[in-house]
Amino acid sequence: MSVIFRTEGLSKYFDSLKAVDGVDFAVEEGSIHAIIGPNGAGKTTFFNMLTGNFAPTAGKIFFREEDITGLKPHQITRKGIGRSFQISNIFGGLSVFEIVRVAVKATYGDAPGIIVRPKWLPEVDEKAHAIIERVGLTGFSHLQAATLSHGDEKRLEIGLVLAVSPSLLLFDEPTAGMSLDESKQTMGMLQELAKQHTIVLIEHDMDLVMSLSKKITVLQNGRKIAEGAPAEIKANPLVQQAYLGTAI
Ligand SMILES: Nc1ncnc2c1ncn2[C@@H]1O[C@H](COP(=O)(O)OP(=O)(O)OP(=O)(O)O)[C@@H](O)[C@H]1O
Ligand SMILES: [Mg+2]
Incomplete structure (x- = not known):
């Protein structure tokens, strides 16, 4: 499997706040890759850099090994990266x-x-x-x-x-505010879409994330604290600690 998309040391600082801090990330073509993490972990900020809405403070973004760091949102869309709005x-x-x-x-x-x-x-x-x-x-x-x-x-x-x-689809909490039935339907649809597109998904619903994703990246306080297959992530003590008090 080849990597369609990756970042190197991607960072976004808001003054002294390190919203995203040195994240290395790679997505396999044809997979569903989830990004999870507690509120304020930096997930949406990370997406905003991938789509050209925020310029990174540091780091690089590659799409099919082409450096797309600093491109404008419409240029990134034309490369084949789509994001819902x-x-x-x-x-x-x-x-x-x-x-x-x-x-x-x-x-x-x-x-x-x-x-x-x-x-x-x-x-x-x-x-x-x-x-x-x-x-x-x-x-x-x-x-x-x-x-x-x-x-x-x-x-x-x-x-x-x-x-x-788009060949790569980015979804930030596509099931937010949905009923259980609606989110199940939406996830079924994402599974269908995954047959033709690579998908990166930010999602809070752990059952859905665990059942859909090939790989999961976990952010906390802007840093990547874990990455792997759903079973590895579930068993990871750092992840369990990050989600202390919430079911994972
Ligand atoms: N435009 C901005 N200016 C200043 N600080 C920001 C800005 N956008 C986000 N932040 C801060 O960056 C941090 C990460 O926020 P972000 O929205 O990326 O988190 P998130 O993981 O998407 O959280 P959630 O799960 O609640 O959506 C937070 O502390 C947030 O307050
Ligand atoms: Mg968010």
């Missing part, structure tokens, strides 16, 4: 189909815009429908996004990431 406030008035269609259209042509040659429009529609099907929203395509349940809205957010055909 929240749709609710911006696009709530559009239908599910319209929103996905806009996202697919944006991947056509050079301009980061909505102008697509008419001959491509049937293809755009076809791709939008295929994405909606993949995230299980076919029966909801005509509904306004604002009327979706929380779980369905999260699926739509995942659909928008798929529009850019």
